[in-house]
Amino acid sequence: MKASETKLQAIIEGNKQYIVPLFQRTYSWEKKDWEMLWKDIMELLEEDNPRSHFIGSIVTMPAASVPEGVPKYLLIDGQQRLTTIFILLAALRDKATQCKQTLLGEEINNTLLVNPYKSGLDHYKLQPTQVDRASFHNIIDDNSISSVDKITGAYQFFERKLKPEHIDAEKIKDIITGKLSIVSIVLDPDDNPYLVFESLNAKGRPLTQSDLIRNYFFMRIHVSEQEKIYHQYWKPMEEALGETLTEFIRHYLMRNGANVKQSDVYFSLKEIINREDALTYLKVLSRYAGYYEKLLNPMKEEKLNLRKALQRINCIEVNTAYPFLLNCYEDYFNQVISADEFYEVLKTIENFAIRRFVCNVPTNTLNKIFPALYNQVLAKKAESFASGVKDILQTKGYPKDVEFTARLQDVKLYGSGDRAVKAKLILETFEESYQHKEQVPLDDCSIEHIMPQTLTEGWQSYLGEDWELTHELLLHTIGNLTLTKYNSELSNLDYNSKKQLLQESHLEINKFFQDVDTWKKEDIKKRSEHLAELALQIWPYFGEAGSEPTNQTGITGTTPTGLWILGQYFTVSSWRDVLEQTLNTIAELEPEKMDLIMQQFPRFVGPDKNKFRAIRTLKNGTFIEVNLSAKSIERFCFQALQAVELSNDDWKVEIA
Template sequence: MKAGEKNIESIIEGKKQYIIPLFQRSYVWEKEHWQMLWDDLIELYYSKGNHFLGSFVTTPVVENTEKGPRKFLLIDGQQRLTTIFILLVILRDKAKEKNNKIKEEIDQTYLFNPFLEDEDRYKLLLTDLQGDKECFMHLLENQEIKYKNNLLFKAFNFFKKRFSEEDYDVRPFEKIITNNLQIVHVELNDDEDPYKIFESLNAKGEELSQADLIRNYFFMKINMEKNKKNEFYQQRWKPMQLKLEGNLSEYFRHFLMRTGKVVKKNEVYSTLKKLNDRSTPQEIRNYLEESIKFSNYYEELLFPTKRKNRKKDITDRITGLNEIECTAAYPFLLNVYHDYEEKHITEKEFIEILNLLENFLIRRSVCDKTTRYLGAFFPSVYDRAQKEHDFISGVTKQFLQQQEYPNDHEFKESFVNKQLYNNTAIKKVRFILKKLELFENKEPVDLENSKAITIEHVMPQKLTDGWEKHLGKKCHDIHEKWGNTIGNLTLSGNNSKLSQSEFYQKQKILADSPLKLNKYFINLNKWDEDMIIQRGRSLAEIALKIWPDFRI
């Protein structure tokens, strides 16, 4: 290892390429970081001097080629160097308008390796996480950007706007960036492990996500040559990361918890590390492969409609569990899903378990039972149920041992009287109404593919003069007590027409609806407190059939 003070020009010039290693995260700098750097640059522009940008840590990439550039992994300094390149791209584009010579100098000295081809042309090569690699190349090549929400593109627009606010000279600004920004360049020997260096550096730096730390840990521990690690990353890790769409940290938490342990959100990495630290490289590889396998189940829990060849009954039930927000049950569901895929349980048994879980969650939710302890409860359900003679009976037993499983009387009373509807429970209420609509319905409407069908308040959320007159003197008491209860809620595809309409207008539209739920309104000529309670009780009787008491 050797270290020395350098400027940006000295580390970029020449036939070189800096590669962001696969264990690094994507570009994450945002406006606060860009503004701080911009403020420092403006101070240098007007007062001269130097600015220390911190340390850059690199390690050489050994390749059997004489034609390509000297390649280095950038272990530390990714966010800063990437942002500097974005600034140089903007200066290049700005120079093109006035001085093509400066434009060519910036291109050939700082952005590209002249006379080289393909990816060897680029002085900086990003990872393809979050579309960073493609977005960055398009900025370099002055091509249209597909990833409008990518932080690289946002950074480009931020600095471009700052440059447009005043007529800054390109050459002085270029010299400030390349000569006046000082760094300490730490060059590792090629036999030093970059993964271990990265881990030790980031123990002191800006906090990484649990998924970032886990990714680095796995690639530090598995015994592969560098090119094989890159291949494994592209073929195995990257597809898992992309398909889970930002849920990777939470996935590993639930993957760990499926064994019965409770893992806090900020302890996922430390738990996984402790579990695997004494494992051999092959055991680590096996563990990683198992986690990739279970990630397929997790993807189907998160995005149940993605898989087209699965039985509709299963897709519908998993979709429903998503709508009632059952993430606490994911450790349990990962194990059950694995048993189903491995044919340890039948399709019928799998559906029965999903039904039991839905029943358990809906009855508790309607009766306002606390969810605080479910995160600690679900991880152990699977193992305890496995100890019973019959697994499904064991699951039922576990759910009933939660002392807060409501009986029929409590469930019915809450179903009628609870203010079910609020801004945080819209998906759950729509799910309940959908289940009521589909129960014993011989001509069901396709509710899954009809986004236009939404929740409608029969007595509107905001009373009009007409509704106040319709409800009488106690209108505001009635509205406050019953407005968001199940008896006053239905589904409709005509919400824009219904909205604040008076009941006689709503009654006609609802009566013409193809939905079974709305046939209730055909012969009604008023809608008051008694009618809301009466309909609520009618729907509660149906709910008792959909979600019957386990004990009966």
């Protein structure tokens, strides 16, 4: 058996063929696996000087072949990732060909996908199992695709990802061949491939990266000291952090600006320990592990205001800030910054994160913003550390007041999972901002929809002719949400009955309803405006310009001229054009997400044209409602993008 680390290019270039043995399972990777590979490649593409990225191992064994055939290897392990790479390269070849990059397309095909001067089965560099072979051959041969299976699904996924004009096929090819690194294990002919495969896929718990790191540390510590040092430094870290130990080490490595991927933690730390004293490094790592434990479990923090601020940070899930906060904790521990200044830093991060969450700013940039932040603040030499943090973060996609208040009124604040947690935090913060002398405990409160999630006939009649549009657009917005301990009692009651119960509430946030006699579209919008103004006081803009009051005119009466969506640009002349082109593009590039939009917004888009007052027909035959105001179209587009996890960077409208 021979193992070596190598680039992917060395594995697939040249005359050869990999054969998936019969005992292997069929191709089984799914969308989440394809997305992970694509994300890794996109991150490498964005780096100025990308380092090699480890994607796993493949185990092969030379196979007997006739003298005139190409060298053949049984692919014992790693067939899922290698098959996916071949599918991606085929989609990349087709992208290059469509973009008139003929030479690039031929290069990918003839050097990476096939053995160009061989015929029959020897023509293909990879032979999947019999079940997958026809679909795979169709993709490699660039034939029309008729089957529906996971091989075809993978190709169609990458085809959509490569469709935007700005995608550079040649750069992606260079990343795949030159920056994706694997460990190649070549078995001897005498080895039993089935037993090797069985042992590689055994049910036993695999070694984690932290296991590898522990072993690497103690290989460099004298045997007579190992047990003492293990109990003094390593074991407390393991017990305190548990399964998060590897992630802690990753964040520790990132604290001075490095971008360390989850799969590269062991290799990154290994490089450092080779240059430094292992024991000294382990002692420092152990100290920082104590800070990390407080980040994960703020109850370990003794100071009350810091504990509460850390709890709020965890509610809004800004764990990408942990590398930066590790440095802040070290400075706080060493009295370089005071407790008050550390608290101000935490409140600034909360402000930054809340505004970006409300405005649907993409989160994938945060793992680049926070690791570099500490050194950037020091270089800034601001009046204080906290003011330096504000100076830097205001330049990192930090929404200004106009956008923040507009989006807070439009966004579907309530949702499943973490959205409900963040919505509750925002509502609780509104309540606490009134500073009632006898604060009501909020732990037992839950979120209540004033206009209920399921409308009775009475509510439908009460809301009027456009009840469906009102319900779909405003149900989960901030204006329709409050806190209560009487959620089950309120349920689907009519507004007057709900108002009576809310008047008995001891929560300050519910006093708003005392003077509100109706609860229709206009009332929800009025409360949204009220809470948006309150949000500006709680999370004030900390930039140089923007804290002053703003005169927001909105989009009513405006004329759009262009639309950027998912990397493509379209000329438009009306908000109806914007709506149509937005949904056409999503349907074409992300068809599964289009299905989700149809489920969540049946009054806006669907297969039955009789449900709509005025229609346009999308390219896929679906109908959309266009008898809408500019504001309703903008709000719908924003909520639809949010529903399918696209960000505001994916959709921008140019207005004359």
